[in-house]
Amino acid sequence: MPQIAAPRGTRDILPDEFAARRWLLDAHSAVAESFGYRGIETPIIESSELFSRGVGTDTDIVEKQMFTFDDRGGRSLTLRPEGTAGSLRAVVGAHLDQEIRPVRVHYAGPFFRAERPQAGRQHQFTQVGIECIGESSPALDAEIIEVAWQFYKALGITGIQLQVNSLGSASDRVRYRAALVAYYTPLEASLCDDCRRRLHTNPLRLLDCKRDARFVEGAPLLWDSLDRPSRDHFTAVLRDLEAAGIEAIRNDRLVRGLDYYSDTVFEFWHDVLQGAQGSLGGGGRYDGLAELLGFPATPATGYALGVERTLMVARALGTIPQAPAAADVLVCSVEPAEADAAAGIARLIRAAGTRTVLDVAERRLDRKLRGAGRIGTRVAVIVGENEVAGDSAVVRDLDGHSQQTVPIAELAATVTRILGGAS
């Protein structure tokens, strides 16, 4: 019978990697909370409509990357492809923004997109993110970027490249889109296949075509279509970033793949990862999203960062801390006759708050001690015939190569002292 494997595009997180992820996730929570963000968790399945209306029907995500299915009542549900729409639905739906403004929240969890899998691109992937909901101040755009910046710093990741741009208001974008289409339409015959498609589906995407770069040079600039408030907003964001000591690279061709963005958009890149994998995360302002979802107009801004890709960078840079040993102490019996006594001693040591592994297998003592070295415990406690007779145990300091016979009453304290002193 064929063995069952994890589905295509999904992976198991085994203990070594689990520790590294927890390190990253804890760092993100800690940094976000240091800015006053509070944790939230929203459903992994949502109404398909949340994304078709929120993210946009013409986006790649909604067109071809969603895992969608009908529930038993015939309602269309979707495995969430991104976190912003759900977070906004949750916060505004619960009227949290009626109590405190802005509402600052952070989250972490799995997301799903049905693209062809590749390193750093899986059907199921993980993002950490924050959303700042209820106010339109440019200071908040700068604030969320600073949170991300501090997060990378906490991970020891240097060399992050921050790109920023402004998409302007919804009406600015309509105006700009028209200007772009007017510019490209006469050129249509000379465009690459992808660009001809983009011209009709998502004209803003024309800007990041690599093949038709020569046309991009002469294309109208987004900035020229922005009205005064949007220009002022973006100028203020740039000023705040500079004041925070964050280097931002203006990229007037940066357009994000989701329809709900307006004004500030940004992305984080790192060049130790090749190609598109270097895109670590991004975000921006989405003042129009709440209305698209049927809620009262509510300005908001936020970001989402890819956990797997960030870990790839941290691994490449060697900033992931060594995973702690699984336990501090190995308790082993010498002969099967001492198994019960050894188990009791292990309980005693655990009760004192020390992580303890018990080995009462029928094998030679030297193999058990070798196992202690493999696990990485710093202390071995040996329980043999003599020790049981004397209500004691041998406590061996594996780093210090010394050992002593200790009465059971003093065992836990002795172990704690060795562990405390050795580090």
Place this chain on the structure above:
RNA sequence: GUGGCCAUAGCUCAGCUGGUUAGAGUGCCAGGUUGUGGCCCUGGAGGUCGCGGGUUCGAAUCCCGCUGGCCACCCCA
């Protein structure tokens, strides 16, 4: 979704133009040391050669399909 590369012990890989018992290193288990680790020596277990079909006297090796991984593109985390 489009195109390309790849798939052999738990892991990293070797296996020449098809040839009979598929190997190495490492890890695992055991013995050397009838109660003391990290080194060393010896032995052992462990493989439907990703899956299915085809060509052939004979397939890990050649062909086709499938599955999975990787790479580029699209796009994005």
